[in-house]
Amino acid sequence: MKTVVLGFDALDVRYLDRYASSLPNLTALRDRGIEAPLESTHPPWTGSAWPSMYTGVDPSYHGVYDFFDYDGYPDEGRLVSRADVRQPAIWNYLSAEGIASIVSNVPITHPAEPIEGVLVPGYLAAEDEPGHPEGIRDELSSAIGEAYTVYSSGELSSDSDEKFAGYLELLDRRRRAARWLLESHDWEFAFFQLQKTDAVFHNFDDDDHFRVIYEAADRLVGDVLEVVDEETNVIVCSDHGIGPVTGYQIHVNEVLAEHGLVEATDETDDGLWLGPEKAALMGETGADTETEPDSAGRSPLERTVLAGSRVASGLGIEPGHVYGVAERFGLESALVRLAPDVVREVAGKSVDWRASRAYCPSKTQLGVRINLAGREPEGIVSPDEYEAVRDDVIELLAGLETPDGEPAFEFVCRREAVFDGPYAEDAPDVLFRPAGMVHTVSTKLYGQRFVPVDDHDHQVDGVFLGVGPGFADGYEADRLSLTDVAPVTMALLGRPVPSRMTGTVPDGLLDEPVDRAEYGDVPYATGAAPEDDEDDVTERLEDLGYL
Numbered sequence: 001m002k003t004v005v006l007g008f009d010a011l012d013v014r015y016l017d018r019y020a021s022s023l024p025n026l027t028a029l030r031d032r033g034i035e036a037p038l039e040s041t042h043p044p045w046t047g048s049a050w051p052s053m054y055t056g057v058d059p060s061y062h063g064v065y066d067f068f069d070y071d072g073y074p075d076e077g078r079l080v081s082r083a084d085v086r087q088p089a090i091w092n093y094l095s096a097e098g099i100a101s102i103v104s105n106v107p108i109t110h111p112a113e114p115i116e117g118v119l120v121p122g123y124l125a126a127e128d129e130p131g132h133p134e135g136i137r138d139e140l141s142s143a144i145g146e147a148y149t150v151y152s153s154g155e156l157s158s159d160s161d162e163k164f165a166g167y168l169e170l171l172d173r174r175r176r177a178a179r180w181l182l183e184s185h186d187w188e189f190a191f192f193q194l195q196k197t198d199a200v201f202h203n204f205d206d207d208d209h210f211r212v213i214y215e216a217a218d219r220l221v222g223d224v225l226e227v228v229d230e231e232t233n234v235i236v237c238s239d240h241g242i243g244p245v246t247g248y249q250i251h252v253n254e255v256l257a258e259h260g261l262v263e264a265t266d267e268t269d270d271g272l273w274l275g276p277e278k279a280a281l282m283g284e285t286g287a288d289t290e291t292e293p294d295s296a297g298r299s300p301l302e303r304t305v306l307a308g309s310r311v312a313s314g315l316g317i318e319p320g321h322v323y324g325v326a327e328r329f330g331l332e333s334a335l336v337r338l339a340p341d342v343v344r345e346v347a348g349k350s351v352d353w354r355a356s357r358a359y360c361p362s363k364t365q366l367g368v369r370i371n372l373a374g375r376e377p378e379g380i381v382s383p384d385e386y387e388a389v390r391d392d393v394i395e396l397l398a399g400l401e402t403p404d405g406e407p408a409f410e411f412v413c414r415r416e417a418v419f420d421g422p423y424a425e426d427a428p429d430v431l432f433r434p435a436g437m438v439h440t441v442s443t444k445l446y447g448q449r450f451v452p453v454d455d456h457d458h459q460v461d462g463v464f465l466g467v468g469p470g471f472a473d474g475y476e477a478d479r480l481s482l483t484d485v486a487p488v489t490m491a492l493l494g495r496p497v498p499s500r501m502t503g504t505v506p507d508g509l510l511d512e513p514v515d516r517a518e519y520g521d522v523p524y525a526t527g528a529a530p531e532d533d534e535d536d537v538t539e540r541l542e543d544l545g546y547l
Contacts, residue, residue, distance in 0.1 A: 045066070103119040117185065251442045367427065
């Protein structure tokens with residue numbers, strides 16, 4: 001049976017409920033199909049989650065835990081690509097059997113690999129990534145009457161109206177492209193992904209914008225349902241959820257520094273983590289003269305903060321206390337949100353990765369890395385000390401409380417408690433999850449453990465909807481794992497589930513019995529090496545708050 005997967009980044013049941021009256025297609029699928037929470041991977045972020053969905057294995061089996069791969073330290077990372085995902089995807093298994101697929105806009109599928117069918121890469125790909133087969137981008141552009149793009153116009157604009165208009169234009173292009181691909185190509189499996197259902201929550205903060213993006217996503221669902229017949233299975237899924245985050249930004253490295261595990265340096269260049277020069281970014285978006293940055297790329301707000309810090313310094317006030325002053329005046333949230341790099345510059349310190357015994361390398365990894373001798377290039381913790389240092393980190397973070405007296409983390413554990421795959425050693429040595437996912441994580445040194453936050457960010461549970469003749473009638477789903485989506489898809493297509501997939505097909509979910517089989521050597525990640533476009537993509541990651 002043909003099967004279509006519609007992947008909506010960060011789709012969350014609370015917003016499906018809230019906007020149900022204006023989402024006729026998604027609401028109809030919910031009414032007549034199977035619905036269940038879809039538990040994301042650890043960590044629940046795009047870079048690791050979508051590869052888990054399309055390979056059917058968790059990050060310790062495919063090796064991607066973040067948007068960046070670290071051969072050494074966080075300032076030496078490089079952007080991940082399909083080549084870093086060390087498992088076959090659904091379409092690779094199908095291609096090995098001569099079965100055609102359509103794969104469009106799925107994150108971490110660049111560079112495009114040759115498959116049976118069509119593959120147009122999505123998020124993190126360079127804008128000029130060609131796709132497969134040769135010329136498919138030109139064909140798409142001709143079919144929809146305008147250039148098919150990976151990213152939206154105004155993606156990095158500081159003008160919110162321009163940015164949002166670009167979102168809607170992009171979603172409409174995605175809708176028309178999906179329809180054309182389904183109607184003009186042979187396929188048994190099709191996978192379309194939309195990213196802006198996540199991006200809107202990172203760049204806007206009101207219900208009107210959220211609703212409009214959900215409505216645009218619903219129109220794509222409607223067009224797909226018009227094209228396919230009732231004998232086609234349809235899965236709607238998301239890589240994680242999203243919702244309000246009203247707790248604290250936890251400065252994990254600040255906590256580790258207070259206990260002698262993190263060392264600070266006056267050198268403020270954190271490499272990738274600083275993102276692009278703001279001057280170049282503002283120049284691209286054509287900001288007006290009132291908000292133009294100075295020669296160093298600093299906005300008026302940032303210059304004001306720096307000027308205030310210099311005055312404070314002249315009065316004998318330590319730079320690290322500037323944030324505390326802002327806090328007393330109720331300006332701390334705005335300060336961190338609008339000028340995060342300058343706040344750090346005011347504090348005058350950043351993490352010395354090589355001199356630290358343990359550190360949180362990335363806000364999206366949700367873990368702590370030990371600077372282990374013999375593993376890290378300049379490791380300083382001996383193998384004999386390794387477990388003792390892990391014990392110290394676990395004890396410290398497990399006992400950490402917010403200013404409200406509540407536990408900061410839902411769990412803190414050794415990585416072995418979560419991961420058992422061949423690439424588990426690439427994960428942080430200690431893993432944690434913010435309590436209730438109402439807190440965010442920062443790697444910066446601000447002189448403060450906690451900063452109040454009022455934002456939207458990722459939640460563990462996404463959405464799974466299943467409709468079609470392959471699903472069992474009356475099945476009441478409890479909770480699925482993101483890694484279950486690939487096995488379920490293979491079974492719906494009438495194929496055995498590959499033995500190397502760690503996800504499962506829940507008992508009773510499908511009409512037909514499910515078999516497993518070895519697929520032997522399945523070629524995957526065979527595309528050409530990606531072009532070096534890290535500056536552009538780093539800007540987009542920064543725009544979404546990932547850096």
